[in-house]
Amino acid sequence: MSIDRQADSVKDFMIQAEKVSYSVNLDGNTLPILHNVSLAIGAGESAAIVGRSGSGKTTLLGLLAGLDVPTAGDIMLDGQMINTLSEDERASLRAQRVGFVFQSFQLLPTLTAIENIMLPMELSGIVDAKHRAEALLERVGLAQRMKHTPRQLSGGEQQRVAIARAFAVAPKILFADEPTGNLDTHTGEAITELLMNLNQEQGTTLVMVTHDQQLADRCQRLFVIEAGLLHEDAAVSKTVTAV
Amino acid sequence: MxxxxxxxxxxxxxxxxxxxxxxxxxxxxxxxxxxxxxxxxxxxxxxxxxxxxxLAADRQLNSRSSEPVPEAWFTTAQAGGLEVSKMIEFGTMVSSESRFQLVAVKAVDGAYPLRGEIEWQADIDSQRELKANGPDPGEVWLNPRLMHLLELRPGDALDVGATTLMISGLILREPDGGFRLSDLAPRVMMHIDDVAATQVIQPGSRVNHRGLFAGDEADLASFEAWLAPQLNNAYRWVDVRQNExxxxxxxxxxxxxxxxxxxxxxxxxxxxxxxxxxxxxxxxxxxxxxxxxxxxxxxxxxxxxxxxxxxxxxxxxxxxxxxxxxxxxxxxxxxxxxxxxxxxxxxxxxxxxxxxxxxxxxxxxxxxxxxxxxxxxxxxxxxxxxxxxxxxxxxxxxxxxxxxxxxxxxxxxDLRLVVSLLGAMAVLFAILALAGAGLIALLRRFSTGHGSWRLAVIALYRHRHATLSQLSVFAMTVMLAGTLVLVRSSLLADWQAQLPEDAPNHFLLNIAPESVEQIEAFFSDNQLSSSPLYPIVRGRLTEINAQPAQEVALNKEDDELRRELNLTIAASYPADNQIISGQWFAPGETSGLSIEQSLAESLGVNIGDTLGFTIGSEKITATISSIRSVQWDSMQPNFFIIFPPQGAISGLPSTSLTSFYLPEAKKNILNDFVWQFPTISVLEMDHVIERIQQIIRQVTQAVEAILLMILLAAVAVMVAVVSATMGERQREGALLRTLGGQQQLLVKATIFEFALLGLLAGILGVLAAEIAVWALQYRLFAGDFRWHWPVVIALPLFSALLLALLGRWQLIPVLKVSPMLLLRRLE
Structure with missing residues (x-):
């Protein structure tokens, strides 16, 4: 599938993986996690990666986001080959173009809600971080909880703050790892709604790993990973308009 | 922000x-x-x-010739911020109207003493006073014995050479009293400005000039650096530390x-x-x-x-x-x-x-x-x-x-000290590495039986890596604290043994053979205990292997070649001496002599070499048969040279020497003694001994204070280590409670776990401490190795108790709040 798409135009893909393999060394034994994975996701597309626990989906997400580099194969992110970049260069790339939402929220416990949102903006040198953070908090419905620390917020509220943080630097790509995994169904739905809406408003490319069928269904494309091998569920995936 | x-x-x-x-x-x-x-x-x-x-100063400069210390040196010292004082010592005859006496004169300037004080009495029955300076010009202070010998009182005149001085008091103690037993003549102290008028010092007279210096260590050091190249053999620079x-x-x-x-x-x-x-x-x-x-x-x-x-x-x-x-x-x-x-x-x-x-x-x-x-x-x-x-x-x-x-x-x-400590640490870690695995395997075997005990052992086994690293840190802490406790104990015991409260503090010299019986009676009448009587023959060491000693000695400037030595006779050597080489005189042995180690080294002589002495008009020779180490700070009579009974110096005219302990309360006995035995010299060492004991008490206090602080630091390390894993342990505790664990069970299990850890660390640490102390003992503190059972037993128990308490302490939040709250808080 992706090979044909790749032939169309490389520039149109926000994320592209080519024959990516990844293995880890465990007590002297090589344990393969991903094997020859290839995919291409266009700008503005939303993609879900599903699979059983331990199938390698989170590892793939990490590799696509440049948190680590593959053992073999190439990964392009917004036109840049990231597996040849140094760790610091990948970090700079993330600071400018990538946002994250995690299953366990990953808010800094010592910072208030607004400070957690301001942090990535300050790291990328955005000047009016405070005003933008206030606007984002209002957007996620937490204008009244600005000065509260994560411990004072519920799980759903923490994830809203995390989403606001993820969109704070106006990233081109948003990676989400089980964003509703720690939330009840009702809260999960609300978070899904918020995430998809924001994604649409900002025209972000969204890649998420999820177990949540409802959330996966909201994505334009669906990838299934099984024992380190990836294939696209063509029946689910819709036609993509290249940006 | x-x-x-x-x-x-x-x-x-x-x-x-x-x-x-x-x-x-x-x-x-x-x-x-x-x-x-x-x-x-x-x-x-x-x-x-x-x-x-x-020294009555921080440093002394002693002229070995009869030449005074150059005036320019004093000027430079003063310019460098030091206080200076000049002193002249010489022997001369003094006289009252009817009597003459050979005395040892100390002539001092207005600055003397730069350190310490002079103990003085206005008259024989007045209060003792402390004086910051010596006598004024025209005045003189006399030792009480001399007062008695000359039948003088304060206010009387004393002729010293060509001048007459007025007696204005009695000198009881001077700060730089010295320890030499050769200062036999009674003391006279006068002002240095009066020396010229006495006309006693003539070219060729035996005079000892001294310069006294005091000030900051830095100033002293820079003066010393300036002076050192100019000092030839004619001068000796004396530091407090050179006082043995x-x-x-x-x-x-x-x-x-x-x-x-x-x-x-x-x-x-x-x-x-x-x-x-x-x-x-x-x-x-x-x-x-x-x-x-x-x-x-x-x-x-x-x-x-x-x-x-x-x-x-x-x-x-x-x-x-x-x-x-x-x-x-x-x-x-x-x-x-x-x-x-x-x-x-x-x-x-x-x-x-x-x-x-x-x-x-x-x-x-x-x-x-x-x-x-x-x-x-x-x-x-x-x-x-x-x-x-x-x-x-x-x-x-x-x-x-x-x-x-x-x-x-x-x-x-100190390389040795560092290597000893690190060596002991290396041994400790090697033992830990070897014993660790076995110990943990062993723990697993013991994980049967009673509930809380089992829980404790399982916890130690489950966290075996953490257990091992905590064990290492605790054991090292115990080792360091243990080393200090052990060294301190042996150091203090060493000092105590060296100078017990009833150490002899008075020496009697010049005891004529006919007075011996009377002296012994005097001791028993006053219930005083004394050391044995040592016969003293004064002689000069003149030959080494039939060659002039001053020419062939390794150190030709040795003081002992310049003065008369106190030679003695003894059947057995003093208790604090040790034979380094050769053999002590066999019973009935009449030949040979025993020499003190440092003198033998300075002269460059060994077993089998022959020494020649000039005693009055006699010359005697004897072969070195043993070399002894001498504890000069024991305050017991000690000698460079000892001959066997019936040996080379037997039969030569001699006097005797002894020492005894006189408590402060009985001090007045001394006045009677001086009247009763005017020819016997009394060397009052009580102030010296008291001062050394005072210094030892000071150091002991410091040692105790520092030990306490280091033990506190050791406890702090243990607290730090325990707190480091507190979160994890509290989470486990909360989980155990959630799963239905009784508080009592949890408390017991934690106490057992930590006590066991503390005990093991204590045992390993104290063993390593013994190794470290064993390595240190010889050179640094000069003692022998022995097991220190009280510490070996007490320290592991203390460490077990301390850790059990710390374990109990970190459990407080687990017992106080509900498991749910705690788990949420720890998330």
Whole structure:
């Protein structure tokens, strides 16, 4: 599938993986996690990666986001080959173009809600971080909880703050790892709604790993990973308009 | 404040438990090291000042010829900020109207004594007084015995050579009394300006000129450096430390303080290393998140490095703020105890080793785990990754050993001491590595039986890596504290044995053979115990192997070649002497002699060499049959040369010498004695002994105080280590309670677990301490190896108890709040 798409135009893909393999060394034994994975996701597309626990989906997400580099194969992110970049260069790339939402929220416990949102903006040198953070908090419905620390917020509220943080630097790509995994169904739905809406408003490319069928269904494309091998569920995936 | 600044703000740091523990460990470390350094410095100065009183100055310059000390030297010393004083000593005849007597005159200027005081009496029945200066010109002070011999009273005139001086008091003690038994003639003290008028000193007269110097150590050192090239053999520069009696005590005290200081450094770095490692472990998730948010490794390193520097500065300042009053308090306590006025000057030069130590410790121990944080994989935000702790632990350990070695070497400047300590640590770690696995396997076997015991053993087994590392740190802490306790005990016992309360404090010299019986009767009448009577024959060492001694001796300038020696006869050698080589005289042996070790070395003679002596008009020779070491600070009669009974000097005219203990309360007996035996010289050493005992008491107090502080630092290290894993243990406790564990069971299991850990660490640590002390004992404190059972038994028990209490303490929140609340709080 992706090979044909790749032939169309490389520039149109926000994320592209080519024959990516990844293995880890465990007590002297090589344990393969991903094997020859290839995919291409266009700008503005939303993609879900599903699979059983331990199938390698989170590892793939990490590799696509440049948190680590593959053992073999190439990964392009917004036109840049990231597996040849140094760790610091990948970090700079993330600071400018990538946002994250995690299953366990990953808010800094010592910072208030607004400070957690301001942090990535300050790291990328955005000047009016405070005003933008206030606007984002209002957007996620937490204008009244600005000065509260994560411990004072519920799980759903923490994830809203995390989403606001993820969109704070106006990233081109948003990676989400089980964003509703720690939330009840009702809260999960609300978070899904918020995430998809924001994604649409900002025209972000969204890649998420999820177990949540409802959330996966909201994505334009669906990838299934099984024992380190990836294939696209063509029946689910819709036609993509290249940006 | 911006969010990124707040992530790493000091206020924020103070909210994190790991950082609090680390900062507290660092403050304790700095405070301990700084207090010890400052107090040791203060103690040094106090002790040196006390000891300086023995010279009546900080340094003395003795002219060996009869030439005075050049005037220019005094001028230079004064220009260099030193106080100076001149003194002339000579022997002469003095006379009253009807009597003559040979006396030892000490002529002093208005500045004498620069250190210490003169004990003086206006008349024989007046109060004893302390005088800051000697007699004024035209006046003279006499020793009471001389007063009696000449039948004079204060106010009478005394003829000294061509002049007449007025007796204005009795001299009881002078600070630089000296320990030589050769000063037999009674003392006369006069002003130096009157010496010329006596016309006693003529070209060729035997006169001893001395220069006295006092001032700051730095000024003294620079004067000494200037003077040294100009000193030929005609002058001898005397430091307090060259005084054998005091030198040894001071050196031992200094060694102990340095040992205490270096152990404090070791404890400090252990605390810092443990806390930093825990802190770095706790920071990995945060670093991974910051990296995910786009922070580069370089900026992460900068962030943490600046934190570390800030902590270093803040904890150093806080530590010093605690240390300064602590050192002041110690100094005050000591001043009160010793009934002295407090002179505590803060010497910043004594603080630089603290700063260097802290910074080196901080960057060699705290920095490595923190610097590795930049290598944390960003993937950690997605899933937990195994850490590569084992590989880095080895590098850290190697670095730690090298740095500790360098640090201690710089600090203590004693390779043997450093090697002993590190050797004991290496042995300890080897034992831990070997025994660790076996011990843990053994623990598993014992994990049967009663509930709480089983739970405790299982907990130790389950956390076996943590158990081993905690065991190492606790064992090392016990070893360091144990070493100090053991060394202190043997040091104090050594001093106590050396100078017991009833050590002989008076010497009787010049006892004529016919007076011996009367003297013995005098002792028994007054219930005084004395040492044996030693016959004394005074003679000059003139030949070595039939060659002139002054030409063939290794050290041709040895004082002992210039004066008469007290030769004695003894069937057995004094109890505190040791035969180094050769054999002591067999019963009935009449040939040979025994020589003191340092004199033998200075002369360059050995067993089988022949020494020749000139005694009056007689010449005798004898072959060296044994070499002895002599404990000069024992305050017992000691001799360079001893002959056997019926040996070479038997039958020569002799007097006798003995020593005895006279308590202060019976001091007036001495007046009767002087009247009863006017020809016998009494050497009052009680003030010297009292002073040495006072110095030993001072040092003992310091030793105790430093020991206490180091034990506190050791406890702090243990608290730091226990707190480091507190979160995890509390979570486990909460889980156990959630799963239905009874509070009682939990408390017992925790107490068992920690007590067992403490006991094992205590046993291993105390064994390592015995090894360290065994290695140190010989040279540093000159004692023999023996097991110290009380400490060997008490220390592991104490360590078990302490850890059990700490374990119980960390359990408090688990027992106080509901498991649900606790689990949420710990998330």
């Amino acid at each position: 911006t969010a990124s600044a707040k992530v790493m703000s000091f206020r924020q740091d103070l909210r994190e438990r790991n950082i609090k523990v680390m900062l507290a460990a660092m403050v304790i470390a700095v405070a301990t090291v700084a207090t010890i350094t400052m107090f040791a410095d203060h103690l040094q100065r106090t002790l040196l000042t006390s000891a300086s009183a023995f 009696t005091l030198g040894e005590s001071l050196d031992k005290a200094e060694s102990f303080l340095l040992l205490g200081g270096s152990l404090a450094v070791l404890l400090a770095v252990v605390a810092i290393a443990v806390a930093s490692r825990q802190y770095a472990l706790g920071q990995r998730d945060r670093v991974a998140l910051l990296k995910t948010l786009g922070l580069t490794g370089k900026r992460i390193r900068f962030l943490y490095l600046s934190r570390l520097m800030l902590w270093g500065i803040i904890t150093t300042l806080a530590g010093l703020l605690l240390a300064i009053p602590a050192a002041w308090m110690l100094a005050l306590m000591m001043a009160k105890l010793m009934d002295q006025s407090l002179v505590f000057t803060l010497s910043f030069s004594s603080l630089w080793p603290v700063l260097v130590t802290v910074l080196v410790a901080l960057f060699a121990f705290a920095y490595p785990p923190i610097s590795r944080l930049r290598n944390t994989s960003a993937m950690r935000v997605l899933r937990s990754l195994p850490s590569d702790d084992k590989a880095t632990l080895a590098t850290d350990l190697l670095l730690a050993v090298i740095v500790v070695f360098a640090l201690l070497w710089v600090y203590v400047n």
